[in-house]
Amino acid sequence: xxxxxxxxxxxxxxxxxxxxxxxxxxxxxxxxxxxxxxxxxxxxxxxxxxxxxxxxxxxxxxxxxxxxxxxxxxxxxxxxxxxxxxxxxxxxxxxxxxxxxxxxxxxxxxxxxxxxxxxxxxxxxxxxxxxxxxxxxxxxxxxxxxxxxxxxxxxxxxxxxxxxxxxxxxxxxxxxxxxxxxxxxxxxxxxxxxxxxxxxxxxxxxxxxxxxxxxxxxxxxxxxxxxxxxxxxxxxxxxxxxxxxxxxxxxxxxxxxxxxxxxxxxxxxxxxxxxxxxxxxxxxxxxxxxxxxxxxxxxxxxxxxxxxxxxxxxxxxxxxxxxxxxxxxxxxxxxxxxxxxxxxxxxxxxxxxxxxxxxxxxxxxxxxxxxxxxxxxxxxxxxxx
Amino acid sequence: xxxxxxxxxxxxxxxxxxxxxxxxxxxxxxxxxxxxxxxxxxxxxxxxxxxxxxxxxxxxxxxxxxxxxxxxxxxxxxxxxxxxxxxxxxxxxxxxxxxxxxxxxxxxxxxxxxxxxxxxxxxxxxxxxxxxxxxxxxxxxxxxxxxxxxxxxxxxxxxxxxxxxxxxxxxxxxxxxxxxxxxxxxxxxxxxxxxxxxxxxxxxxxxxxxxxxxxxxxxxxxxxxxxx
Numbered sequence: 001x002x003x004x005x006x007x008x009x010x011x012x013x014x015x016x017x018x019x020x021x022x023x024x025x026x027x028x029x030x031x032x033x034x035x036x037x038x039x040x041x042x043x044x045x046x047x048x049x050x051x052x053x054x055x056x057x058x059x060x061x062x063x064x065x066x067x068x069x070x071x072x073x074x075x076x077x078x079x080x081x082x083x084x085x086x087x088x089x090x091x092x093x094x095x096x097x098x099x100x101x102x103x104x105x106x107x108x109x110x111x112x113x114x115x116x117x118x119x120x121x122x123x124x125x126x127x128x129x130x131x132x133x134x135x136x137x138x139x140x141x142x143x144x145x146x147x148x149x150x151x152x153x154x155x156x157x158x159x160x161x162x163x164x165x166x167x168x169x170x171x172x173x174x175x176x177x178x179x180x181x182x183x184x185x186x187x188x189x190x191x192x193x194x195x196x197x198x199x200x201x202x203x204x205x206x207x208x209x210x211x212x213x214x215x216x217x218x219x220x221x222x223x224x225x226x227x228x229x230x231x232x233x234x235x236x237x238x239x240x241x242x243x244x245x246x247x248x249x250x251x252x253x254x255x256x257x258x259x260x261x262x263x264x265x266x267x268x269x270x271x272x273x274x275x276x277x278x279x280x281x282x283x284x285x286x287x288x289x290x291x292x293x294x295x296x297x298x299x300x301x302x303x304x305x306x307x308x309x310x311x312x313x314x315x316x317x318x319x320x321x322x323x324x325x326x327x328x329x330x331x332x333x334x335x336x337x338x339x340x341x342x343x344x345x346x347x348x349x350x351x352x353x354x355x356x357x358x359x360x361x362x363x364x365x366x367x368x369x370x371x372x373x374x375x376x377x378x379x380x381x382x383x384x385x
Numbered sequence: 386x387x388x389x390x391x392x393x394x395x396x397x398x399x400x401x402x403x404x405x406x407x408x409x410x411x412x413x414x415x416x417x418x419x420x421x422x423x424x425x426x427x428x429x430x431x432x433x434x435x436x437x438x439x440x441x442x443x444x445x446x447x448x449x450x451x452x453x454x455x456x457x458x459x460x461x462x463x464x465x466x467x468x469x470x471x472x473x474x475x476x477x478x479x480x481x482x483x484x485x486x487x488x489x490x491x492x493x494x495x496x497x498x499x500x501x502x503x504x505x506x507x508x509x510x511x512x513x514x515x516x517x518x519x520x521x522x523x524x525x526x527x528x529x530x531x532x533x534x535x536x537x538x539x540x541x542x543x544x545x546x547x548x549x550x551x552x553x554x555x556x557x558x559x560x561x562x563x564x565x566x567x568x569x570x571x572x573x574x575x576x577x578x579x580x581x582x583x584x585x586x587x588x589x590x591x592x593x594x595x596x597x598x599x600x601x602x603x604x605x606x607x608x609x610x611x612x613x
Contacts, residue, residue: 002493002500005493006486006488006489009488009489010488013487013488287484288484288486288487291478291480291484291486292486292497293445293469294443294445294472294478294484295472295473295478295497295498295501295545296469296470296472296473296474296498296501297469297501298466298469376446377440377445377446378437378440378445378446381440381445381480381484
């Protein structure tokens, strides 16, 4: 009880110093949390991918397409429930800074294969019936103020021209992690236009999204698909949606590693700052610790006082940092929704933040604790005055 | 302990410090005894070794050779842990700069040595209040050291020194940081502890007026005891 009282009072003995240290730890833990959330977000596509979906693409490269005739052949392979063509459209809305992912997809296949995109029956019907119809995520619609029935023009980059769409559905994600910043439109609209303008590029699918009946047999189905097109002009490479997403993540892995390193560097920096503060604090109190030892207190009492104070300050800063992370993440999610479809702080991140704070407090106190606990009384008392 | 028996026996004590590669002798072959209930003043110029001798008697430093027997216990053979326990029970400390813990109140400072005992909270309170009553500071028990004058702080330090009822009090320049009036009050209080509570006090001082209060004055010069 005494030790707790002593630790608490000591922690706030120099109020400004304590406040600055707690603030420093809080900012570091907040930054650590946001960076870890960003890293987690990078893998969001991987985590939210469905085990019942496969992606078939051209075996040479994603840049090359596959004939639309493959769709029926894929559908007939045992274990396949659905197959739908999808093309990355790469359209720009007004200017490049308004970037959002946009795809041409086959509406019925899309509705069947992506149950995580929630649309009302009326919206689904509207999308299926309107060749120029588009379905957009709620966040994207909010960003641009789009409503059902609005006309939206995208400027084609891969497929030149001005492309006009009518918003027929605004989807919500089934989970909070579902990306609500995407734009989907009818693949037939794209294909028919291409037939008129660039016929050689028509009837080509960028990829096929394939539904499988049994996720446990996904590998066998993928092999069967690839075997079907072996030695053809466009051989396929079929993989799970997760593996497909991971291949994108791998392209930017260096950035992720850099962000991870920065997140650890932030912790190391605050660890050094906290260690310096604790060393300064312990040095100032050496005569006090010597007095306590004179009165009969032993090294472990002194060690507990220094260690406890360091841990208390770090945990206080850590808790402040953790509480600050949530509004900061909400702010990022709101203000930068075009870049981050979601910015959700996970429980794992919070646990990591608290662990980092404890590590900071414990590590920062090692040297001061050792010094205070092992100081010779006669030497410590000489510091008086 | 019976009155007038030796409570402190020092035999052939030597102590030196290492300063870089040099060994500096501080105390050389010191032998003397202190009887129970005595008020002894150790005097001498700076660097004569008087504070070192006090530290050795109080068990907060170790001799190079020789022995110190206090109340029948040879403290020179005790380990650090045993010494810590021994100090907590047998010796009270009074320092020049009071050495109170600034974040604790007068009451909490006086209670410190009792936290190492098995006394209950209520028993501790009784002891602390009694000690503060003796030093006439019962009305200031909730004050922190910064809210007390130098003389009052030293009285709190004396209350802390006597709260466990030790046989010996060691005081290193107890009036060194006080004005004349406060110094007089502290010395009277120490005399009161010897006269009325049968404490043995060993005090290091530069101040001849403080030494006058002592029953016996011992002089140290260059690590040797000299009688005047």
